[in-house]
Amino acid sequence: MKELIIKNENKILLIVLDGLGGLPINGKTELDKANTPNLDELTRKSELGLVISVDYGITPGSGPGHLALFGYDPLEIKIGRGVLEALGLGLKLNENTLAIRGNFATLKNGKIVSRRAGRINSEENKRLCEKLQKEIKFIKDCEIEFHPGIEHRFVILIKGENLLEEIKETDPQKDGLPPFLPASLSEESKKTSEILKILIEKGAEILKDEEKANYFLLRGYSKVPQIENFCERYQLKSLAIATYPMYKGIASLVGMDVIKSSISSWEEEIEELKRNYENYDFFYLHFKEIDTAGEDGDFERKVSLIEKFDSLLPQILKLNFSVIAITSDHSTPALIKGHSWHPSPFLLYSSFSRNNEKVKFCEKSCQKGSLGIFKATKVLPLLLAYSLRLKKFGA
């Protein structure tokens, strides 16, 4: 496909309404129930379809869900847990950073009695990370950073050369067992293993008088995956607009520019879109809260957030994008209170749409749509085609 790409001025907008797809409760899904006159009007010039993020029956995490929408095969490129947690905290990573997910834990007579240190609170977590950071700044030639997360979760970044992921996780996965050592699983990862052994030893010494969190467990050792740069791959100058660090992080990983201002509302996101409209070819615009409502099992809140998006849509349409896709990285039905494997509704607005009837934008209309049910990795080729950026293949 790469050989077919040409550049032009047509602007593309990919809107990810995180967790949009739902399941019926009392006969109606969240989208069915939502009153969305603007979205429905947009369907008149849009092709509809259903998008499978990874594969039939597979519930995608946010990493694979987004990678697929950006055109990368989520089975080939894996984002490790350490990296994902670090991105979630807004940390900067490069190819010399090993990211590790840490859990504060309680050790007694050499055995883990609580793998979550009795679920200490985030305040306590912050105090402990500061305490560790004060005493541990370097091990060997590597810089060590502690970054508190939520409850017992934190992130350790190790910055240096020749760090590798092939290390045994120390979490025994069950209370009452001794922790494992961070043993090297390959000849090349011995250096990393030695650093981690020293880290655990020093850490335990520093935390030894803590009542609950007198130890920590390490898992999800990971480095940033090698990813072909999105902007070069598609010849698109690209900007990501999101409020949550993880989504900014994933976009940054693939090489998009990311808005720098710390914004928190959808309205502010749309302001950023307006402000940057002239300067980019491709915009990834992420709206998070619909997913959160789904995760909370709050059907009505999810409905009203969809309606809120609908009320903001006209401002976006005024900007005159050539191509707009609206979809999600995965479904989050309130019925399931979590991500699900159900395909995501997909809408593609352009001047070259076969559809010209106004229908309600919902799972059922998408299922009957002109694009059928297709893999998320095809979204980017479609966006390129509808923005007239793909030459003819063969004569």
Added chain:
Amino acid sequence: MKELIIKNENKILLIVLDGLGGLPINGKTELDKANTPNLDELTRKSELGLVISVDYGITPGSGPGHLALFGYDPLEIKIGRGVLEALGLGLKLNENTLAIRGNFATLKNGKIVSRRAGRINSEENKRLCEKLQKEIKFIKDCEIEFHPGIEHRFVILIKGENLLEEIKETDPQKDGLPPFLPASLSEESKKTSEILKILIEKGAEILKDEEKANYFLLRGYSKVPQIENFCERYQLKSLAIATYPMYKGIASLVGMDVIKSSISSWEEEIEELKRNYENYDFFYLHFKEIDTAGEDGDFERKVSLIEKFDSLLPQILKLNFSVIAITSDHSTPALIKGHSWHPSPFLLYSSFSRNNEKVKFCEKSCQKGSLGIFKATKVLPLLLAYSLRLKKFGA
């Protein structure tokens, strides 16, 4: 699949209405607007679907579009530009022929000042090819042929052994630059490179007093691809009926018989179909002009050509084919004035259809059809299945 194929007497007809698929203008596509009572009646016993020639978002050329319909993966088998141009001129090619696309050009002080020799007309082109042919018949042990095309375009065939495609194209792609030499890009292609250098030198000498076309540029060096013979692959004695050389050429490339008579009308094509009905199992029947109307952006002419096809359809139906497929190698919406990436409407008539309702034959009914949206490489297996030529797979 090959092991499952059995022979029988059931006759298959594949009708390619080139460029059939469209896009709505004022709410209706070309097919929507066309009055097609016979096609619509045929849908009562037909399965409908939408066919993707190459992949989502990919606009196919005629080569890949047809290869896919004939069951070959268009990403594996590539027809080079030289070969395609030669097929378009109705030239015969074999494995010892190197086909090259030539462009007459204007050279001044060692630089190309017009890559198209100021777009000389086809008459002039013919005169120049004859002039070259008169002086150049052989170089080393190879026969050289010059065949005029349209305006500045011509085809050079080099016939001999050990000719290879790995040669640098000489077109600098921009006026004001010197032409490249046809350098060998591999050890094995040195002989070819030497012949081409002599060809260019001699050619320039012969053309030196021409006002505009005093030079020519070479590109698209290609030989016929290795293709498994269609008739053996599917156990089908096969005939191609078309009016344009390129389509006859592609059919001939895959090993179909091609009608010899030089016909130009759809009515004559149908006469050929009738005349040859008893002698073949499989017929590829190509109607070109619908595509041309699309390329011209002439919505109304495309509509009336579809209606014209509809009026001829009863004659075809009378012949009693067991299976008839009607589709296209790609869409050519008048709105786009060129090939597009939109899937092609597909109709499969047989006695074993799940559909039994009469619907209008158009993009929308195909989208809702029983075959769904599927890859063009699946068309041939379907034709074999519906003609009862595929045994059960496994016990």
